[in-house]
Amino acid sequence: MVGGEYFFRKWAEVVFIIILVIGFVIALVSPSAAISYIVIFICGLFAGRVIYERKGRGMFPYFLIIIGFFIGYLIGAYRGEREVMAVLFVLGGLIGYYIYDKGILRDIRF
Amino acid sequence: MGEIVDLIDKIKRYYKFTPNEAVNVVASILIVAFVISFNDWEVGNLAVGLRNLFNAILIVTLTFIVHLSAQRIAALQIGFRAEYKMFTFGLLLSLVIVFVSRGKVWWIILPGGILVHHLAGHRLGWWRYGLTAFGQGFTALMGPVATMFLALFFRMMKGIIASPLVHKAMVFNIVFAICTMLPIPPLDGTRVFWGSRLTYVFSYCAIIGAALLLLSSLPGWIVIIGALLIGVIGWLAYYVFFERLYRGHP
Numbered sequence: 001m002v003g004g005e006y007f008f009r010k011w012a013e014v015v016f017i018i019i020l021v022i023g024f025v026i027a028l029v030s031p032s033a034a035i036s037y038i039v040i041f042i043c044g045l046f047a048g049r050v051i052y053e054r055k056g057r058g059m060f061p062y063f064l065i066i067i068g069f070f071i072g073y074l075i076g077a078y079r080g081e082r083e084v085m086a087v088l089f090v091l092g093g094l095i096g097y098y099i100y101d102k103g104i105l106r107d108i109r110f
Numbered sequence: 111m112g113e114i115v116d117l118i119d120k121i122k123r124y125y126k127f128t129p130n131e132a133v134n135v136v137a138s139i140l141i142v143a144f145v146i147s148f149n150d151w152e153v154g155n156l157a158v159g160l161r162n163l164f165n166a167i168l169i170v171t172l173t174f175i176v177h178l179s180a181q182r183i184a185a186l187q188i189g190f191r192a193e194y195k196m197f198t199f200g201l202l203l204s205l206v207i208v209f210v211s212r213g214k215v216w217w218i219i220l221p222g223g224i225l226v227h228h229l230a231g232h233r234l235g236w237w238r239y240g241l242t243a244f245g246q247g248f249t250a251l252m253g254p255v256a257t258m259f260l261a262l263f264f265r266m267m268k269g270i271i272a273s274p275l276v277h278k279a280m281v282f283n284i285v286f287a288i289c290t291m292l293p294i295p296p297l298d299g300t301r302v303f304w305g306s307r308l309t310y311v312f313s314y315c316a317i318i319g320a321a322l323l324l325l326s327s328l329p330g331w332i333v334i335i336g337a338l339l340i341g342v343i344g345w346l347a348y349y350v351f352f353e354r355l356y357r358g359h360p
Contacts, residue, residue, distance in 0.1 A: 035212075039206050042202050043202075043206065045198075046202055104133070106195070
């Protein structure tokens with residue numbers, strides 16, 4: 001498989017790795033535990049938004065990418081409790097999903 | 111005269127924000143204000159932080175009002191209606207970056223863009239009748255241009271009122287105009303880019319030129335003329351080195 005075809009077939013895995021590294025770096029540069037918690041909560045909101053948008057339209061690759069980010073973040077987070085981060089990420093995701101599902105916020109990509 | 115009366119009537123009818131749009135605008139203002147005031151919070155002194163946040167909200171609100179009003183009025187002038195939509199990913203990204211960088215990188219602001227609606231009756235007599243890419247680009251461009259003029263106004267105010275708040279307002283307006291002109295959907299820059307590449311290059315070069323000149327101590331009229339000159343140079347360079355080759359020689 002050439003580069004383009006490989007990406008076309010395996011884009012979810014490629015993006016998974018990239019996002020995992022980004023999550024790792026973000027966690028690594030977070031200056032304190034409190035900021036790590038806030039950042040993972042905001043990233044949870046991101047994730048909730050993505051899941052809402054993909055509802056009923058093939059969610060698995062996006063779910064994989066979100067998990068990739070979460071794993072990367074947990075690997076890189078050396079400040080703060082990882083259990084708290086997991087809870088905050090899930091909580092952020094639920095809130096992010098809810099505010100779009102209930103129409104509290106609406107946005108566009110283009 | 112008739113056109114002005116018509117425009118005033120359209121403003122009275124269509125200017126107001128829809129409830130959903132108002133929520134989007136308020137959320138964007140709060141997040142952007144928090145991002146730009148992040149550096150001004152002091153540990154153990156909540157009052158100072160809140161005061162700075164309040165000042166930031168005032169600055170951002172004024173900028174949003176000017177930015178969106180310019181777009182709405184420009185849209186109404188050509189028979190369209192502009193509606194603001196926030197860019198959640200962009201705003202959350204700004205928040206993450208400002209947290210991670212401890213407020214050092216506050217200048218990545220990706221607030222949102224506009225949706226342009228067609229006002230059927232008010233487009234009668236226009237060629238082309240329907241929604242056009244250039245019309246949308248023109249509408250979107252008016253926002254950053256108005257923001258730069260607001261920055262120029264704050265720059266002139268700085269000579270009268272020597273306040274750090276005025277300086278902050280000027281810098282924020284410059285950053286806001288530059289960020290909203292980035293060609294990232296759904297920011298204004300995308301609409302301008304797809305409306306006309308040459309207009310995009312001219313306007314972005316002029317805005318960046320104006321930003322650089324505003325930060326110097328040159329008089330206001332030189333800033334405007336200088337920005338236009340930089341825009342023309344950028345436009346010409348883009349045409350000669352890229353656009354002409356893409357379109358083929360005449």
